[in-house]
Amino acid sequence: MGPGAGGNAARDAGIRAAAGNLIALLDDDDVWHDGRLETQLNAIRSAGLHDHDAWIASCSVQVSRSGQFVDVWPHDVYDEVRPLAEYLFARTAARGGTGFIQASTLLFPRWLALDVPFDAGLRFHQDVTWLLETVRQHSRLRILQIKAPLVVYRVGAASVSSAIRADASTEWALEYVSRHSRRALGDFLLTQPVYYARAGGNLPAALRAVRLGIRRGRPSASAVAYAFFTVGRIVVDRSFGHMARA
Structure with missing residues (x-):
């Protein structure tokens, strides 16, 4: 080591x-x-x-x-x-x-x-x-x-969790959380990977996690609300970024 x-x-x-x-x-x-x-x-x-x-x-x-x-x-x-x-x-x-x-x-x-x-x-x-x-x-x-x-x-920026990639978190959930309930899987996919996707500005990764969470899980209304709000923030962040570079 x-x-x-x-x-x-x-x-x-x-x-x-x-x-x-x-x-x-x-x-x-x-x-x-x-x-x-x-x-x-x-x-x-x-x-x-x-x-x-x-x-x-x-x-x-x-x-x-x-x-x-x-x-x-x-x-x-x-x-x-x-x-x-x-x-x-x-x-x-x-x-x-x-x-x-x-x-x-x-x-x-x-x-x-x-x-x-x-x-x-x-x-x-x-x-x-x-x-x-x-x-x-x-x-x-x-x-x-x-x-x-x-x-x-x-x-924050220096923490280990801030370096997690959204797609990697999604794959982890499909391996580990899918062993439990569809509610647990759906809620995890619509929250954690989406959170990491926003930190990295990765809209495709967020959408993939949401799609898998809805298709393979049974997310709660709270998780759905969080996911759509956060995806919306990613879209807004990307739009302002494009405007700033224009």
């Missing part, structure tokens, strides 16, 4: 080298609040769970853009009633952050990540892929998400 090997390669190497029983992740552009680990550990112990059990602890995040706090995600924490894929991908509102679990919030037993390693071949959607695969392999897995925002999650 060396520079450019990717986040999952670094996580896997750190997990294998760790001497303790628990692993807590932190991406290099995020920040933990004081007391993050203590609060999560107290929640785990209160739930009667131990290091040898299958569990993952998470929390909410303060979203920071350009140094300013703009929101707290998720708006509704995971309650273990819905399947994880439905919580993460099925939209209940047009705005973002309705279902959200991020890498820098994760705390879990080391043995769990040795049993289900992070896929070093993935360069994006890494944490959510691991979560879905861990749930698939461990039917008794507990996921406890604390409502308190204990992590600062930085988004």
Whole structure:
């Protein structure tokens, strides 16, 4: 492993080298609040769970853009009633952050990540892929998400998510999200790849994601509204760009 090997390669190497029983992740552009680990550990112990059990602890995040706090995600924490894929991908509102679990919030037993390693071949959607695969392999897995925002999650031009290509996100969804419900697939395709397409000004990629989401999924009204609004913004951005160059 060396520079450019990717986040999952670094996580896997750190997990294998760790001497303790628990692993807590932190991406290099995020920040933990004081007391993050203590609060999560107290929640785990209160739930009667131990290091040898299958569990993952998470929390909410303060979203920071350009140094300013703009929101707290998720708006509704995971309650273990819905399947994880439905919580993460099925939209209940047009705005973002309705279902959200991020890498820098994760705390879990080391043995769990040795049993289900992070896929070093993935360069994006890494944490959510691991979560879905861990749930698939461990039917008794507990996921406890604390409502308190204990992590600062930085988004913007320098973040890894900003470099994701819309078409790559679409292909990921067709492989991983299609294993779940048509609602989850449709909502994901009409939101995430479309968001990345707008960041890259890629109208064809946005339209492809929308077309596949409607044809192969069953998107909610919230996802449809988000997609058409965002596609419209891409068209407007491209039009102004052409006018500026004329």
